[in-house]
Amino acid sequence: MGNCCVARPSFKRRGGGSPRQRGGRLGGANLRCLSTVSSVTDTPRATAQPPVTVLGKGLAAADNTEELLRRYQLGEELGRGEFGVTRRCMDAARGEKLACKSISKRKLRSSVDIEDVRREVAIMRSLPSHVNVVRLREAFEDGDSVHLVMEVCEGGELFDRIVVRGHYTERAAAAVMRTIMEVVQHCHQNGVMHRDLKPENFLYANASESSPLKVIDFGLSVCFKPGERFSEIVGSPYYMAPEVLKRNYGQEIDIWSAGVILYILLCGVPPFWAKTDEGIAQAIIRSRVDFEREPWPKVSDNAKELVSRMLENNPYARLTAQQVLEHPWIQNSTAAPNIPLGEAVRSRLKQFTVMNKFKKKALLVVAEYLPAEELEAITELFHMLDTNKDGHLTIEELRKGLQMIGNNVHDTDVDMLMEAT
Numbered sequence: 119m120g121n122c123c124v125a126r127p128s129f130k131r132r133g134g135g136s137p138r139q140r141g142g143r144l145g146g147a148n149l150r151c152l153s154t155v156s157s158v159t160d161t162p163r164a165t166a167q168p169p170v171t172v173l174g175k176g177l178a179a180a181d182n183t184e185e186l187l188r189r190y191q192l193g194e195e196l197g198r199g200e201f202g203v204t205r206r207c208m209d210a211a212r213g214e215k216l217a218c219k220s221i222s223k224r225k226l227r228s229s230v231d232i233e234d235v236r237r238e239v240a241i242m243r244s245l246p247s248h249v250n251v252v253r254l255r256e257a258f259e260d261g262d263s264v265h266l267v268m269e270v271c272e273g274g275e276l277f278d279r280i281v282v283r284g285h286y287t288e289r290a291a292a293a294v295m296r297t298i299m300e301v302v303q304h305c306h307q308n309g310v311m312h313r314d315l316k317p318e319n320f321l322y323a324n325a326s327e328s329s330p331l332k333v334i335d336f337g338l339s340v341c342f343k344p345g346e347r348f349s350e351i352v353g354s355p356y357y358m359a360p361e362v363l364k365r366n367y368g369q370e371i372d373i374w375s376a377g378v379i380l381y382i383l384l385c386g387v388p389p390f391w392a393k394t395d396e397g398i399a400q401a402i403i404r405s406r407v408d409f410e411r412e413p414w415p416k417v418s419d420n421a422k423e424l425v426s427r428m429l430e431n432n433p434y435a436r437l438t439a440q441q442v443l444e445h446p447w448i449q450n451s452t453a454a455p456n457i458p459l460g461e462a463v464r465s466r467l468k469q470f471t472v473m474n475k476f477k478k479k480a481l482l483v484v485a486e487y488l489p490a491e492e493l494e495a496i497t498e499l500f501h502m503l504d505t506n507k508d509g510h511l512t513i514e515e516l517r518k519g520l521q522m523i524g525n526n527v528h529d530t531d532v533d534m535l536m537e538a539t
Contacts, residue, residue: 170223172235173259183260190267192218201225201235207267216255217270220263234337235264241310241336242268250301252321252334273322273329280383281468288421291383292451297331298379299448302372303439305339311348311368314338315375316357317382342369355395356388360403361433370433373442377428381407384417386466389429405431413463418455420447 193206196217202225207218226232242254258265273279276294280286298320305312314335322329338352349365351358359374361367381389389408390401407429408414409422424447430436442448 170226170232171259172221172223172226172232172264173239173257183258186258186260186265186267190216190218196270201231202263206270215270216267219266219268221266222263224262237340238337239264239266241339241341242266244341245305245308245310245336248301248304249330250297250332251304252332269323269332271321271323271332271334273324273326276317276320276322276331277467279322286463286467287454287456288384288418289451289454289456291380292421292447292454294331294383295376295380296443296448296451298333298376299439299442301333302376303443306369306372306439309341309343310336310339311342312336312339312372312375314353314357315372315379316354317379355398356390358399358402359433360405360431363399363402367433370436370438373428373436373439374433376442377425380428381425382467384421384425384463385411385413386463405429416457418447420445421454424448 189210191208191210193208196204196206198204202219202221204217204219207216208214209216221235226235239254239257243257245251247253252271253269255267255269258267280290298315302312302315312333314337315333319333319335320331321334322331340348342348345368347366347368349367351362351365353362353371353375357375357378359367359371362371378389390398390405392398392401407426409417409425414422424437424442424445427437427445428442437445447454
């Protein structure tokens with residue numbers, strides 16, 4: 119029996135793990151990256167003990183805090199993460215609705231964590247404006263936190279929107295993938311490798327049907343030069359390319375991650391999964407893509423061919439962002455089959471999303487980040503599902519729990535969902 123990965127170790131998100139090889143790696147990708155990153159990364163590494171200067175601005179904490187509060191009105195909390203909290207905010211002069219992501223310096227436990235934040239800000243500043251990339255307005259720093267004022271995305275996560283729509287087709291998946299690949303192409307053309315592409319990092323700007331889909335998180339991104347190779351293992355397990363695990367990779371890893379997203383969009387579950395992190399890594403290295411289970415027999419050959427070429431084990435044979443955008447399935451996306459992929463796919467996507475959110479909140483509970491009002495609800499749900507009270511969720515407990523709340527999921531799907539979240 120598998121266990122819900124509340125306490126299961128995961129691949130490195132920030133800090134820890136393998137050492138980072140910096141030494142000039144950020145400079146030279148292009149003029150945009152170089153001009154911004156050089157002024158930020160030249161700051162000597164500080165210890166993780168506050169007060170520490172993260173952005174290297176040299177401003178007094180009081181002055182910067184006062185400036186932030188003078189220009190922006192902070193509002194309700196929108197979400198919490200490993201390093202801080204995001205709040206709604208408003209430009210006091212213009213009345214524009216924005217978001218303020220506050221990163222707690224106390225949570226930056228190493229110089230690597232600090233450099234990650236520096237680089238995230240530098241990259242968001244350096245990237246030219248794009249309709250599908252969340253825009254950083256300003257960055258502030260005080261004695262306790264780094265505050266990033268940026269566009270607010272209130273339209274929900276990618277998979278949530280798909281589930282709500284109900285009628286989900288191959289044509290809809292093609293439209294989403296076109297947007298994702300335009301983002302990847304924009305990043306690569308400007309010397310930025312994202313390194314953490316996954317569905318949760320794509321949000322809709324608003325609730326309208328015409329809302330743009332935006333990539334929101336550059337926390338693991340790096341600038342790169344053509345042909346440059348990296349060895350640091352970073353990212354989210356199910357979206358990692360095999361060459362990341364082999365510690366020798368370039369920008370091709372973003373195509374692989376997008377290919378994993380496309381596979382999930384078309385069938386509802388990840389292409390590579392296992393009961394342990396080691397098993398996940400082995401499945402990724404083998405790179406055997408299953409096109410047998412439903413709904414793959416009724417998915418177009420063009421779609422399957424694109425998935426195969428994006429999930430090509432050899433990064434040098436993998437399609438580039440431009441080649442993906444030129445692929446017939448993307449080029450003729452309006453002609454892709456508009457026949458529903460089936461309720462099973464939508465149901466899997468729904469459960470995949472639910473379990474991902476459950477895992478995130480459970481991990482926040484462990485990290486003592488979850489607000490008190492949310493802690494009670496998530497604890498109650500866990501205890502409701504954990505019928506034998508052993509502190510773990512088995513597949514059988516999950517299956518029965520989903521049935522109790524009105525979600526009947528096929529046994530094999532429960533097994534995959536349990537291990538894939």
